[in-house]
Amino acid sequence: MATSAHNCCVEEVDIDRMGPEDWARVRDIYRAGIETGHATFDTSPPTRQEWDATHLPEPRLVARDRGRLVAWAALGPVSRRCAYRGVAEVSLYVDPRVAGRGVGRRILAALVSASEHHRIWTLEAWIFPENRASLRVHEVCGFRVVGVRERIGEHDGRWRDVLLLERRSPVVGT
Numbered sequence: 001m002a003t004s005a006h007n008c009c010v011e012e013v014d015i016d017r018m019g020p021e022d023w024a025r026v027r028d029i030y031r032a033g034i035e036t037g038h039a040t041f042d043t044s045p046p047t048r049q050e051w052d053a054t055h056l057p058e059p060r061l062v063a064r065d066r067g068r069l070v071a072w073a074a075l076g077p078v079s080r081r082c083a084y085r086g087v088a089e090v091s092l093y094v095d096p097r098v099a100g101r102g103v104g105r106r107i108l109a110a111l112v113s114a115s116e117h118h119r120i121w122t123l124e125a126w127i128f129p130e131n132r133a134s135l136r137v138h139e140v141c142g143f144r145v146v147g148v149r150e151r152i153g154e155h156d157g158r159w160r161d162v163l164l165l166e167r168r169s170p171v172v173g174t
């Protein structure tokens with residue numbers, strides 16, 4: 001599904017399916033995201049098996065810049081209850097060396113589109129309020145802030161708020 005962006009504001013990267021050979025780059029970019037201190041409560045990347053078990057098999061996307069993997073995006077199920085089978089949580093990580101060039105926006109838009117292809121009707125994202133770039137990218141892709149989870153988790157010795165955002169598909173499950 002490789003496609004190129006030709007919009008003047010969007011980095012020209014190819015969006016592709018994640019393959020088994022991509023794991024090392026996926027993990028390294030995940031680790032770089034953790035090191036920002038504003039991406040996740042996790043303090044170290046999962047093992048490949050853990051990551052695989054906590055993400056839906058499809059869609060799993062990567063962005064490649066002249067062949068080099070520079071970002072990935074995937075979905076995790078939010079519940080085992082049947083009513084929520086079309087609800088999933090976004091994971092989105094961009095190599096800090098290409099941050100701010102439109103790659104996050106580009107791969108998230110592709111993930112949204114692919115999620116609808118896979119009959120997902122609601123995407124949610126949990127974002128620290130300090131993570132302004134992630135908030136912006138999600139809002140551009142049609143997410144809205146649902147609410148604030150106050151001091152919902154402890155991170156590095158401090159209780160932190162998390163914003164819950166969601167995007168309801170206008171075409172799936174209507």
Ligand SMILES: CC(C)(COP(=O)(O)OP(=O)(O)OC[C@H]1O[C@@H](n2cnc3c(N)ncnc32)[C@H](O)[C@@H]1OP(=O)(O)O)[C@@H](O)C(=O)NCCC(=O)NCCS
Pocket residue numbers: 032033034036038039040092093094095098099100101102103104105106125126127128131132133134136137
């Ligand atoms: C958050 C992340 C995915 C954004 O990816 P990116 O490729 O840098 O994002 P883009 O370049 O597509 O867009 C960034 C947008 O945020 C805006 N932005 C960046 N920093 C900002 C700040 N401090 N305040 C407000 N807006 C900001 C940019 O102006 C841009 O918006 P624009 O296109 O309207 O100008 C990326 O930085 C990342 O992977 N961070 C580490 C992991 C992470 O936090 N993942 C998300 C977990 S919820």
